[in-house]
Amino acid sequence: MIAYALVIVLLGIGLYSIIAKKNLIKIIIGICLIEYAVNLFIAMVGYRLGGLPPIITKVGEQTKFVDPLPQALVLTAIVIGLATTALMVAIAVRIYARYKTFDITEIKRLRG
């Protein structure tokens, strides 16, 4: 139970970083934190008390495994998070080349 509450705390830290920080890179780190929190939650959903890793060693043996499906989902989600982070950092690099700053209070050409 504590573990699930800590995942929500991690989500909250990531969200705080996106909302309250002025540096572009810190905002990107905040988004990565939110993605880590969601991936951690997915992996935890699959846990069963006293479960073994879901690998069949002897055919026909009945043992209690943890749920393997969320583990597959987490792998996909990590790859998607990687693509998103890579694109965000690339755009941040280009923003620095154009605006000469990472400070979001100075990157404000679009208003209204």
Add this chain to the structure above:
Amino acid sequence: MNLIPLFVAIPLGASFLTAMLFKLHRRVADALANIAVFSILSLSIYMIPQLAQHGPFVYEVGGWKPPFGINLVLDGLSLFMLITVSLISFMVSFYSISYMEHYTDKPRFYALFLLMIVGMNGVILTGDFFNLFVFMEIAAISSYALVAFGTWHEELEASFKYMVMGCIASSLILFGIILLYSRVSSLNMADIAMQIKNAGPSVQWIVKFVSVLFIFGFGLKAALVPFHAWLPDAHPSAPAPISAMLSGLLIKALGIYTLIRIFYSVIGASVQIVWVLLVLGALSMTVGAILAIGQSDFKRMLAYSSISQIGYIILGVASGTPIGILGGLFHLFNHATFKGLLFLNSGSVEMQTGTRDLNKMGGLSKVMPVTSGTTLVGSLAISGIPPFNGFWSKLFIIIGLVRGDHVWLAVLAIVIAVVTLAYYLKIQRLAFLGELKKGFEKVKDSPGAMCFSMIALALICLGIGIFYPWFKSVILNPAVEVIRQGTNYATMILRR
């Protein structure tokens, strides 16, 4: 039906081939991309009589039966969205042949464009929640890259803002999907629908929380107010064909279609959800229209108008009467055509005059006859003037709201329709009518490929408006039928 995965496979293959083979000849990328999108268009038109004869198709990926495998479902609503996506994509892709000449790296533009089409087709066809998430991310990441394509100041800033908000929404959608999985142990939409129908209070409680997460996540993708803040920056800053794709297709396929599919076919539309959708729709309609009046940037005004028209679509679909749902879906198709047309026009004006500021333009109808004529058609269609298609869809939405006992919302819809006419007349007056401004004598009209797309879309606006009974019976009625069936979607898939 083995043709269903082709909707995803053809643009995917074409995208990778374009990225690999573009060095062979200058025009390889154009040809490959346009042939791919045209084949998708013909395939979707071919499926119309097939669907009418055989009923909905289900394709099990890898042969795994539901609920263990991923299945792709082609029913009336999916086919309607596929036709919308392929038609507008073909027009935009043809337009980009000339428009993207003055950007560098056109082949990679087409590769990303085809990936966005893959994502949208995947979202429309899928019957599995995690598959929905993966395809949604494919489309969304491609769109973030395409918004930043010109890498000028505003494009990068707008893309970053769009990306941050889009990533938060996607993470919350994934959180919701996994919360639902933790209770029902299934990712298949049909299986979850069956389990929710026969469920106890613990599942019902999780479903309510997950509904809120989905409304936030998909509402942000659909740019409903108050989740709309990314749209007025992202849509104007993108290159014009991408603005047309984003406003015309992406917010509908990723936002509205998924909201309809989840809340009507899977979770079941309860009274509270319908009220939330009505409130969000009315809010979007009003806020979008009021903020659009004061804009002086052509594309920013069109972006705020998109927010307003999405409000109309949500109001129509959530009105609860068959004619309202018909109006909502019809307005979805119509908005894709006329907003696509208007954004392509704005691109044409921007390419020829070099500016998007309405106060600096004037009298362009004398030098750009095709662009000004098609903008007039688009503006009249979106304001709901007969005999264009916008008139019928707005009429059905208003009648549907009145019949569903939401008379005040119907009055609001009529008032906002008048406001819509007002700001589109402002575009006409400032940009096209009046005196030709001093620097613009040498302006000519756009090259042939761009004119072809604009004229074709304008003819579609007029044609669908005049021949709407045919369109309604052949394409719209199966889609409305799917929404009215509601959670019977599940029995249709699991019975096979």
